[in-house]
Amino acid sequence: MVDVTIDGKVYSVDETISLLEILQSLKLEIPTFCRDERSEEKLGICGMCAVSIDGTVTKSCKTKPAEGMVVNTAAPEVIENRKKLLQKYIDNHHVNCLVCEKAGHCKLQEYCFKYGIDKTIPNSLDLLPIDDSNPFFKIDPNKCIGCGKCAQICRNLQCNHALKLKNTNGKMHTWANKAENINSSPCVSCGNCVSQCPTAGLLPKYKNSFRHWETTTVKTTCGYCGIGCQINFEVKDNTIVESHPVLVKPNLGLLCVKGKFGFSYINHPDRLTHPLIKENGVFRKASWDEAFNLITTKLKETTKVYGSEAIGAFSSGKCTNEENYLFQKFFRGVLKTNNVDHCSRLCHSSSSAALGKTLGYGAMSNSVHEGFDSKVILISGENIRETHPVLGAKVKHAVQNGAKLIVIDVRDIDLSEIAQVFLKINPGTDIALVNAVINVIISEELYDKEYVSNNTIGFEALKESVKDYTPEYAEKICGILKKDIIEAARIYSSDVATTYLGMGNTQHINGSDNVTALSNLALICGNIGKERGGVNPLRGQNNAQGACDMGAFPDIYPGYQKVDDLEVKEKMEKFWNVENLSPLSGITVVEMINKIAKNEMKFLYVMGENPLMTDPNLHHVRSAIKNLDLLVVQDIFLTETAQMADVVLPASCFAEKEGTFTNTGRRIQRVRQVVTPPGEVKIDLDIILELMKRMGYNQENKTPETIFNELCEITPLYNGFTYPLIENEGVQWPLVDGKGTEFLYQDLKDLKKKFSLIPVELTNSVEVINDEYPYYFTSGRVLYQYHTRSMSGRVDGLNEKCPEAYAEMNSKLLEEISKKDGDMVTIKSRRGEITVKIKLREGIKDGLIFVPFHFSNALVNDLTESEFLEPVSKTPEYKICPVKLI
Ligand SMILES: Nc1nc2c(c(=O)[nH]1)N[C@H]1C(S)=C(S)[C@@H](COP(=O)(O)OP(=O)(O)OC[C@H]3O[C@@H](n4cnc5c(=O)[nH]c(N)nc54)[C@H](O)[C@@H]3O)O[C@H]1N2
Ligand SMILES: Nc1nc2c(c(=O)[nH]1)N[C@H]1C(S)=C(S)[C@@H](COP(=O)(O)OP(=O)(O)OC[C@H]3O[C@@H](n4cnc5c(=O)[nH]c(N)nc54)[C@H](O)[C@@H]3O)O[C@H]1N2
Ligand code: SF4
Ligand code: SF4
Ligand code: SF4
Ligand SMILES: [Mo]
Numbered sequence: 001m002v003d004v005t006i007d008g009k010v011y012s013v014d015e016t017i018s019l020l021e022i023l024q025s026l027k028l029e030i031p032t033f034c035r036d037e038r039s040e041e042k043l044g045i046c047g048m049c050a051v052s053i054d055g056t057v058t059k060s061c062k063t064k065p066a067e068g069m070v071v072n073t074a075a076p077e078v079i080e081n082r083k084k085l086l087q088k089y090i091d092n093h094h095v096n097c098l099v100c101e102k103a104g105h106c107k108l109q110e111y112c113f114k115y116g117i118d119k120t121i122p123n124s125l126d127l128l129p130i131d132d133s134n135p136f137f138k139i140d141p142n143k144c145i146g147c148g149k150c151a152q153i154c155r156n157l158q159c160n161h162a163l164k165l166k167n168t169n170g171k172m173h174t175w176a177n178k179a180e181n182i183n184s185s186p187c188v189s190c191g192n193c194v195s196q197c198p199t200a201g202l203l204p205k206y207k208n209s210f211r212h213w214e215t216t217t218v219k220t221t222c223g224y225c226g227i228g229c230q231i232n233f234e235v236k237d238n239t240i241v242e243s244h245p246v247l248v249k250p251n252l253g254l255l256c257v258k259g260k261f262g263f264s265y266i267n268h269p270d271r272l273t274h275p276l277i278k279e280n281g282v283f284r285k286a287s288w289d290e291a292f293n294l295i296t297t298k299l300k301e302t303t304k305v306y307g308s309e310a311i312g313a314f315s316s317g318k319c320t321n322e323e324n325y326l327f328q329k330f331f332r333g334v335l336k337t338n339n340v341d342h343c344s345r346l347c348h349s350s351s352s353a354a355l356g357k358t359l360g361y362g363a364m365s366n367s368v369h370e371g372f373d374s375k376v377i378l379i380s381g382e383n384i385r386e387t388h389p390v391l392g393a394k395v396k397h398a399v400q401n402g403a404k405l406i407v408i409d410v411r412d413i414d415l416s417e418i419a420q421v422f423l424k425i426n427p428g429t430d431i432a433l434v435n436a437v438i439n440v441i442i443s444e445e446l447y448d449k450e451y452v453s454n455n456t457i458g459f460e461a462l463k464e465s466v467k468d469y470t471p472e473y474a475e476k477i478c479g480i481l482k483k484d485i486i487e488a489a490r491i492y493s494s495d496v497a498t499t500y501l502g503m504g505n506t507q508h509i510n511g512s513d514n515v516t517a518l519s520n521l522a523l524i525c526g527n528i529g530k531e532r533g534g535v536n537p538l539r540g541q542n543n544a545q546g547a548c549d550m551g552a553f554p555d556i557y558p559g560y561q562k563v564d565d566l567e568v569k570e571k572m573e574k575f576w577n578v579e580n581l582s583p584l585s586g587i588t589v590v591e592m593i594n595k596i597a598k599n600e601m602k603f604l605y606v607m608g609e610n611p612l613m614t615d616p617n618l619h620h621v622r623s624a625i626k627n628l629d630l631l632v633v634q635d636i637f638l639t640e641t642a643q644m645a646d647v648v649l650p651a652s653c654f655a656e657k658e659g660t661f662t663n664t665g666r667r668i669q670r671v672r673q674v675v676t677p678p679g680e681v682k683i684d685l686d687i688i689l690e691l692m693k694r695m696g697y698n699q700e701n702k703t704p705e706t707i708f709n710e711l712c713e714i715t716p717l718y719n720g721f722t723y724p725l726i727e728n729e730g731v732q733w734p735l736v737d738g739k740g741t742e743f744l745y746q747d748l749k750d751l752k753k754k755f756s757l758i759p760v761e762l763t764n765s766v767e768v769i770n771d772e773y774p775y776y777f778t779s780g781r782v783l784y785q786y787h788t789r790s791m792s793g794r795v796d797g798l799n800e801k802c803p804e805a806y807a808e809m810n811s812k813l814l815e816e817i818s819k820k821d822g823d824m825v826t827i828k829s830r831r832g833e834i835t836v837k838i839k840l841r842e843g844i845k846d847g848l849i850f851v852p853f854h855f856s857n858a859l860v861n862d863l864t865e866s867e868f869l870e871p872v873s874k875t876p877e878y879k880i881c882p883v884k885l886i
Pocket of ligand 5: 222228389
């Protein structure tokens with residue numbers, strides 16, 4: 001610490017950080033254009049932060065405090081310098097604030113006003129061409145002041161290197177880096193540069209024109225993926241007109257393209273606005289009363305004729321905790337069935353099952369924001385830059401700052417190029433690889449012996465089980481070089497390592513074992529219970545974690561309390577004031593479809609899912625659904641599933657309701673009403689409340705907040721949470737002494753039981769390739785589309801970026817089938833076929849075909865099978881399916 005005099009007062013300050021940071025921490029107003037406090041870079045380009053230091057006007061961002069330094073932040077020469085700089089900027093600027101969309105939200109305008117810069121000469125600039133190529137924003141060099149903040153953000157925080165400063169005729173301005181325009185650069189349209197541009201140099205292409213002083217701001221949580229980014233939406237006339245990232249955890253001021261620009265579906269004309277009832281195969285508009293009557297009549301009839309086990313319900317990873325809680329309470333408490341499940345079944349239920357066994361909690365052990373400072377990162381089966389983009393940015397930031405990265409995938413993903421080791425694996429063979437990595441770590445004695453003996457059980461059995469998984473053996477099975485396996489083992493064990501895993505692990509016949517193997521690896525290296533360590537299944541939907549926590553599963557009540565535990569049953573009966581809760585586990589998503597196919601389930605209620613695109617083996621799903629007496633779909637659009645329904649209930653989207661989502665990092669965050677819903681749309685919560693009432697249940701708590709209080713009382717993981725606690729910033733469960741838990745198992749000494757090392761063997765998928773079906777087919781996601789496109793498919797820019805389905809194959813495979821990039825190919829499995837355009841992707845494994853599952857004209861799940869499920873979690877084998885190519 002050193003003593004510095006600032007504006008006449010002496011302060012003892014940290015001499016290792018810049019003077020600018022100190023001045024800002026003292027809440028002194030220091031103007032800046034180029035500084036971004038999240039970035040390690042200190043550009044020092046704009047010059048606005050200059051203050052008088054020992055009598056000389058000097059940039060404060062470039063100066064470190066020194067003993068005895070005298071600083072004056074508002075000396076006349078400081079003000080004079082700011083004025084001069086502003087005048088220089090303005091002289092070279094296309095000043096047209098009268099019509100400029102940035103007016104009212106522009107730092108240049110604000111500073112000019114503040115410092116009285118009124119000499120704006122009539123603008124006779126030769127205007128430079130604007131880059132209008134990107135669907136979401138434009139680059140206007142004439143409005144750019146050349147501060148370089150955007151390029152810094154792109155380089156240092158988004159880590160895309162898509163922008164640079166360019167000198168055109170003496171004017172410095174931002175421009176696409178190494179590309180003709182921004183749309184042909186590596187830009188991913190995250191808009192993180194746009195959000196921070198101090199002027200209109202980078203400007204969103206607004207759909208609705210507005211002035212900044214006409215809007216109100218509402219903070220809420222993103223409704224797309226499980227990262228749970230915090231967003232400030234700007235609203236005018238009940239329409240969201242702009243989105244800004246909030247500088248809090250988990251996203252720390254970053255967004256991806258969907259959070260930043262993907263909101264126009266909310267007031268899309270296709271939104272469902274009133275209930276629909278199907279009569280003679282045709283929908284007609286119905287009143288809520290008619291719809292409710294039909295549903296309750298059928299519910300009573302079904303229970304009477306077939307019993308409550310003939311009722312099934314899909315809850316939703318898109319809906320709030322309050323809605324998921326109430327939904328399962330309705331089906332369990334009122335209708336007496338545990339047949340409640342949701343899309344996590346198709347997703348990370350294998351992770352929950354495996355980690356529940358090995359560690360204790362089935363969730364991410366660490367936090368999203370920890371990604372920023374990781375030392376060693378292992379990413380397996382998780383296309384993090386596209387599917388969890390804000391975390392992907394943090395991971396790339398860590399790698400740019402020296403973290404070591406290991407990627408395991410069947411394709412080259414955005415990060416594999418910068419990985420120390422990229423293990424391009426044969427699909428479904430991960431267990432052999434991870435066991436081999438463990439084998440090397442044990443035989444080279446690179447594991448944490450003390451940690452293993454203090455905190456784990458089962459080491460000897462694990463050691464024995466991996467003995468045969470030598471790198472040579474794994475090389476043959478996984479198609480990865482032995483030396484790469486050894487290198488991965490050495491890198492992984494070299495420092496605290498964090499693991500991110502995804503669908504490439506879980507959507508296999510051995511999904512749980514895949515996750516167990518990764519957990520074994522983390523444990524022997526002592527990575528559990530450490531900051532920036534852990535095993536982290538990245539939850540997909542915005543509230544997948546919450547839906548699981550709320551008991552939207554057939555075998556558990558909220559908080560993972562088992563339905564077949566009679567003590568729990570008694571407790572729930574008392575708490576809900578009901579009798580005869582079913583002590584039998586219900587059945588899962590795919591099992592429900594199978595039961596419907598056998599005519600044993602007659603009523604299905606689907607809230608916020610689109611199984612007629614996302615469930616495996618759609619031929620089977622489509623024919624099964626016809627057996628139902630009543631299919632109710634509660635959605636925001638007339639989806640593929642809604643079209644098959646007997647009753648469609650128009651629901652509200654995330655921006656139209658109050659509540660909470662729990663992000664992938666266990667952070668419970670507020671969801672706030674930004675706009676009012678269209679037409680006769682009801683909030684999901686109110687729909688369930690009304691049905692409960694009509695079925696004779698008196699639900700006392702009726703507002704989102706009182707329902708939250710109710711669910712927190714009965715859900716151990718949520719004990720102690722309240723809306724006021726999470727008002728400003730989300731908090732991670734569980735609460736310990738009133739504080740959230742950033743990473744789990746912090747107090748290893750306090751563990752109730754040791755972590756389990758559980759040996760796992762590679763098992764093969766049941767359907768394998770043969771002469772008739774010689775290739776493997778897989779599917780997954782892309783950055784610009786979200787699942788069944790009900791939302792992302794109604795955002796023009798996202799469709800422009802990713803308009804259609806395609807089949808990725810490498811040139812070796814193309815040669816084999818005598819086709820070329822751009823040709824059409826028919827992909828045929830034992831169940832169905834799709835025809836799509838070929839897209840050459842050199843980095844995909846030989847003999848493998850990847851198609852995104854987002855498009856309804858290329859129904860990937862017409863190919864997949866639903867017969868052989870992962871035995872523990874009942875997850876379908878989406879990631880491997882033998883096909884032929886025609
Ligand atoms: N843009 C966008 N973001 C999303 C979603 C979306 O639809 N669009 N969906 C959300 C949801 S619900 C989820 S669950 C997450 C999913 O996020 P991810 O898990 O990243 O999703 P996927 O694209 O299905 O698959 C991930 C990777 O697994 C690889 N893979 C396939 N087979 C194997 C294998 O056998 N071994 C290994 N090691 N890798 C393999 C694939 O090549 C792919 O790169 O994304 C969430 N985020
Ligand atoms: N082939 C293949 N199939 C897969 C996968 C794969 O990798 N490959 N991945 C699987 C995985 S991991 C997942 S998570 C599933 C996803 O499967 P789904 O959950 O079926 O997919 P979504 O399109 O997200 O469906 C969510 C629905 O909720 C609606 N919705 C949005 N907000 C709200 C709301 O607030 N209230 C209500 N009532 N409705 C709302 C949307 O319009 C949409 O129709 O797909 C699975 N299927
Ligand atoms: S960028 Fe700012 S200063 Fe320039 S015209 Fe727009 S509002 Fe005015
Ligand atoms: S939108 Fe994102 S990727 Fe594109 S230039 Fe800006 S920061 Fe870089
Ligand atoms: S990373 Fe996920 S939560 Fe964040 S803006 Fe993108 S879609 Fe939304
Ligand atoms: Mo998912």
